[in-house]
Amino acid sequence: AQRVTQPEKLxxxxxxAPVELKCNYSYSGSPELFWYVQYSRQRLQLLLRHISxxxxxxxxxxxxxxxxxxxxxxxxxxxxxSVMYYCALTIGMRFGAGTRLTVKP
Amino acid sequence: xVKVTQSSRYLVKRTGEKVFLECVQDMDHENMFWYRxxxxxxxxxIYFSYDVKMKEKxxxxxxxxxxxxxxxxxxxxxxxxSTNQTSMYLCASSLSSPLHFGNGTRLTVT
Numbered sequence: 001a002q003r004v005t006q007p008e009k010l011x012x013x014x015x016x017a018p019v020e021l022k023c024n025y026s027y028s029g030s031p032e033l034f035w036y037v038q039y040s041r042q043r044l045q046l047l048l049r050h051i052s053x054x055x056x057x058x059x060x061x062x063x064x065x066x067x068x069x070x071x072x073x074x075x076x077x078x079x080x081x082s083v084m085y086y087c088a089l090t091i092g093m094r095f096g097a098g099t100r101l102t103v104k105p
Numbered sequence: 106x107v108k109v110t111q112s113s114r115y116l117v118k119r120t121g122e123k124v125f126l127e128c129v130q131d132m133d134h135e136n137m138f139w140y141r142x143x144x145x146x147x148x149x150x151i152y153f154s155y156d157v158k159m160k161e162k163x164x165x166x167x168x169x170x171x172x173x174x175x176x177x178x179x180x181x182x183x184x185x186x187s188t189n190q191t192s193m194y195l196c197a198s199s200l201s202s203p204l205h206f207g208n209g210t211r212l213t214v215t
Contacts, residue, residue: 044195093153
């Protein structure tokens with residue numbers, strides 16, 4: 001069965017420090033993965049998708065099929081990055097439990 | 106821009122009531138989904154639909170049913186609401202991917 005695991009429910013870093021939000025998936029085929037973000041009192045919105053290989057708001061994510069991972073990274077965290085992040089697998093439209101990132105000043 | 110509209114932002118119902126949560130999208134999307142969002146559990150898929158009058162169970166369908174009579178509308182039905190169904194309910198639609206979400210309905214069952 002398809003499954004997405006985000007092992008960290010809470011993650012805290014200092015402003016300017018690098019940040020990595022972990023995401024692992026279980027799927028035997030070729031996955032399509034996304035990161036969604038949810039700002040306070042707003043709807044979930046797409047942050048980035050692995051096939052586009054783009055950087056959004058300084059975030060990047062690389063699909064590692066060997067490790068079945070799709071970790072989200074940013075070299076220098078900003079206070080406005082303090083929101084909820086969800087990793088999602090398109091097959092079956094499954095989501096992880098989410099990671100709440102806090103960037104301390 | 107895709108608009109997914111959930112009819113109620115907040116809803117309070119009593120145990121045993123039949124509850125309807127409505128979702129409408131305006132982009133002619135084939136696929137529609139219902140999730141519930143709980144702290145620490147993330148989004149869990151309740152039901153989804155790939156076409157009118159078609160429905161598929163997600164991971165937690167117990168206690169819920171759905172209706173899709175028209176392409177733009179996907180309704181979630183709680184046949185007999187219980188307190189453990191107190192949650193945030195999110196509707197989403199897509200053509201293929203990604204998903205476009207509504208604002209959510211926070212349902213409280215007392």
